[in-house]
Amino acid sequence: MKINVNNIDYKTHKAPVVGICMDGTSYDYYEAAATVMPNIQRFLKTGSFGYVESVIPSFTNPNNMAIVTGVTPDKNGICGNYYYDKKTGEEVMMNDPENLKVPTILGTFSQQNKKVAVVTAKDKLRKMLNKGLNGICFSAEHADKVTIEENGIGNVVDDLMSKENPGIYDPEISVYCIEAGARLLEREHFDLMYLTTTDFVQHKYAPGDQEAINFLSRIDRWIGELDRLGAVVGVTADHGMSAKTNSDGSPKVQYLETILLENANISSRVILPITDPYVVHHGALGSYATVYLQESDIVAAKEIIGKIPGIEMVLTREEAVSKFSLPAEMIGELVVLSDGPTVIGRAKSWHDLEKVKSGLRSHGGLHESKVPMIINRPLNQVYKEKLDSGKARNFHLFDFLHNGVEND
Missing domain, CATH: 3.30.1360.110 (Domain 2, Phosphonoacetate Hydrolase)
Structure with a gap:
């Protein structure tokens, strides 16, 4: 079966398909944490890996929405976290689902009777990710406030996670996000899942810093659990991260x-x-x-x-x-x-x-636009060549996972 979204056909899988956006995580983070990330290291050796380009501006909202629609900002309408409304003279957050011009892969799959779940660390993304979605969609940030009516799930904290959700400036909130995806999949089958983290750690710590290594070790555990549960898993990023300082450490x-x-x-x-x-x-x-x-x-x-x-x-x-x-x-x-x-x-x-x-x-420019795409399974020859070409984009993630990986 194929499902068409924004003029792209996506072959459906028997196995769950899980797309992960590791916010702000360029490849050098994985490289520096290689010894504590056995699952990612295994994917690199036995699965697929390549560099892909993000959307410019290399910010969270435009890249996440490009990933879940499979198309660029001129088509989906999302080109930043924030914009100026000339008609009202106001500067506003670009998080209203009405700004999204096209359907998402997530919503379209759910409307074709596929089971879909979305977990985002940041609540700012949730409403756009939830557009047209008949399924589960909640943020780790507000996991303690979920309702069946709003999120498609109730009592995440007690029933699913058995622990309180961390604060938005706690590195654990991203771990909580990936863990929630694994616990959902452990509980029941999902055809499609999207998990997207926050980049607080990457804003504060460089690749190789002990805090970043410890964080990625905990992330790797739950990515490995998704793989153990039989999912086709793809990991990319919305953008990388660069030091933006003068020689004295002050902002440049x-x-x-x-x-x-x-x-x-x-x-x-x-x-x-x-x-x-x-x-x-x-x-x-x-x-x-x-x-x-x-x-x-x-x-x-x-x-x-x-x-x-x-x-x-x-x-x-x-x-x-x-x-x-x-x-x-x-x-x-x-x-x-x-x-x-x-x-x-x-x-x-x-x-x-x-x-x-x-x-x-920080990020936003061309210097933060090259990010990894790591998949836990080999790609067929056509998609291997696409990934090796260096011309693939991060918003091709679900195309690669659905069309580049052989069905079980």
């Missing part, structure tokens, strides 16, 4: 609104689509921004921004739409990307840097 920031005003008296509204409720992670500082300007200021602003140290790409709306497959109506007159060690801000007074005043790690 370029404040675009301030620079434009001071250099050319240009008023602008800079939108930072990394902005979300979890500011302790990143202080709303990332390597991608979109700039709203008067038409008459575009040329001058582009020239000024292009000369700022640490800025490596300034595109007009049309150029950005073409290069990164973005929805034109959701971005400003310019799109700006910084280099590996630099983040983009609005004005210094706009950001609360207290929580990120030393050792900032």
